[in-house]
Amino acid sequence: MKVRHPPLAAVILAVSTAVVPGAAHAQTQDTIKIGVPVPLSGSYSRAGKDILNGAQLAADDINAKGGVLGKKIELVSEDDKCDADAAATAAQALVQKGVVAVAGGYCSSAALPELRVFHGAGLAFVMDASTNPELTEKGWSEAFRTIGRDDEQGPFAAKFMKEVLHAKSVAVVNDNTTYSKGLAENTVQALKKEGLEVVYDDAVTPGQMDYAEVAKNVGALKPDVVYYTGYYPEAALIARDVRQLKLPVKYMMGGDGTTDLTLIRSAGAAAKGMICTTAPLPQFLTSAKARRFIADYKKAFGSDPGPYSIYEYDAVAVTAKAIAAAGSTKRADIVAALHKVSDFKGATGDIAFNEKGDRSKAVYMAVIAEGDNFKAYRQLDANGNWVAPK
Secondary structure, eight states, X not given: OOOOXXXXXXXXXXXXXXXXXXXXXXXXXXSEEEXXXXXXXXXXXXXXXHHHHHHHHHHHHHXXXXXXXXXXXXXXXXXXXXXXXXXXXXXXXXXXXXXXXXXXXXXXXXXXXXXXXXXXXXXXXXXXXXXXXXXXXXXXXXXXXXXOOHHHHHHHHHHHHHHTSOOSEEEEEEOSSHHHHHHHHHHHHHHHHTTOEEXXXXXXXXXXXXXXXXXXXXXXXXXXXXXXXXXXXXXXXXXXXHHHTTOOOSEEEEOGGGOSHHHHHHHGGGXXXXXXXXXXXXXXXXXHHHHHHHHHHHHHHSSOOOTTHHHHHHHHHHHHHHHHHHTOOOHHHHHHHHHTOOXXXXXXXXXXXXXXXXXXXXXOEEEEEETTEEEEEEEEOTTSOEEOOO
C-alpha cells in the first residue's frame, strides 16, 4: 500500500471541482453495477486481487439466486494503487461508468479521496478494509464499513500486550500513511493509558530495501514488544532485520495490515512467532457461511482466501441486500436502506451499522505466524477474559 502521497488537500480540491454524472444514468442499465476500487498493481496488488475475488464470489452467489430486482450484479473494478491521486481518478471513473454503489477499498490513504468523490456523487461506499476513523467521522451519510476502526484495534492491542504478553515497554513503528499512522497514534494512547512505557514512536519510509538502521535504533532501547502498524511488505523486512541482527526484542507484533501470507513467505523463519492483531481471519470464522465461502474461494481461485476477502464478500452482499430492500437503484435510496441495516447475517457474523456507518460490533483477535500460515492465538470472550480461540 505505499508511496508518499501529495497533500490530501490538493487531491480533494481537484476532486471537488470535477463534474460527476447524475444518478439517472445508473437507472437505465441492464445490470446493476457495483464499483470495487482496490490496488491491482504495485506492492499491495495481492491484497487488492484477493478483495476483488471476494467481491466476485458475492456477485456470483447473488446472481445464481436470480440477482437483485430482476437484474444481475455486475462488478466494475478500478485500480487505485493505494495512492491518493490514483484513487481520486479511480473513483471518478467508477462514477462515470454508472455504478449505483461502491464496495471495496484497502488503504485508508486511498479511501479518503475516494470517499470525497462518492460523497459528492451521493454513492454509498461500503468499505471492507479501510480502518482509519476519519472515514466515518466526517458525518457523510455515504460511508459504511464491514470492519472495525483503528481506535478499536489500538486499545485491543495495548490490552493484549499488557495482560497476555506482560510487556512493560513497547516500540511502535509506523510508515506515515493514513492507516498506519492512525493505528500507531491510537495504540500509543492506549498503551500509555494501560501504564506501559512507549520507548519509541516513529515512522519508516515504505519501499526501502531494508530497515536495519531503524531496527538497530529500536533494538538499542530493548523493548519487550515491537509493534509495526504498517503493511506486510515492510513488516517482513523489519522482522528479518530484527532477527538477523539478533536484537533483544521479546516479541515482534504487527497490526491487521500485516496479516497477508506474503509476510510469512517473504520473511521466512524471521516471521516465526510474530503476533498480529486483526479482525478474525476467514479460517477462524465458524459460521456455515464462512466455511462455504472458504470452500468456494479455494475452488474458484486455487488458494486460501486472504484476510479481507470475506469482509468484501459481506460488503457486496449487504449492498445488494440494501438495493433489494430499497426496491430501487437510486443512489439516495440505497444509502438510506444501508442506514436501516440492523441484523444482516454475513459470513463474518451479524452486521449492523451505527449512526456513523461503522459496524456496531467489531471483533478483534491475535494470531501468530507458525509454519506457513497464521494460527489463532488469543481473543477476548464475552466476559472479557483472554482465551485461546477454538
